[in-house]
Amino acid sequence: NEIKDLPILTVDLPSAVLNGLTDVVGTLLTSDPPAERELAIRNGEVLTPRLVKTFISDGIGTSTSDSWALDIAPGKTGTLDDMAYFEQVPTSLANNHVKVKIHAAALNFKDVMMALGLLEGLSLQAQFGLECSGTVVEIGDDVSTIKVGDEVIAFGDHCFASHVTCDE
Secondary structure, eight states: OOSTTSOOOEEEOOTTTTTSHHHHHHHHHHSOOOSOSEEEEETTEEEOOOOOOOOHHHHSOOOOSSSEEEEEOTTOOSSGGGEEEEEOOOOOOOTTEEEEEEEEEOOOHHHHHHHTTTTTTSOOOOOOOSEEEEEEEEEOTTOOSOOTTOEEEEEOSOOSBSEEEEEO
16 A cells, blocks of 8 residues: 555455445444454444454354255355255266265365355356365265275365265
8 A cells, every 4th residue: 555544455345346436435324443454244234354253153054964064055156145055966976986074174275265246247157165085975876995984185176065066
């Protein structure tokens, strides 16, 4: 910042920013000057980021299914507030595929960028979690190097889930 008296702020705006831009600007102009450089505005309230110990079930409805995936709700993009649990539809396993019960999945910068709607226009499938670790629970007929019960590290689609299907 070359002009020290000019504050530069990062503001996380609501999903419906185009419809409520006047309200957002009004909220910023009528609020006390923020001591923070990063803000979020939700329902007319100016919020600042803080790390707080919490549990995922406090903010997102959990799934009662044994086979679930965490993903953006259909028809919504732009904030992590739109994430929800969805039941995975059972599918038959291809001959060269392996089904893994996920123990841990990695959150990548790509996942965050996609959740915030910053990768629109790219020919990417909207999915979260590209890698995981877990235990093999089922194998296809042609799988020869992996067996049920093996602990694996895997690349797959939708790894923020209870299970993922991957190539051998």
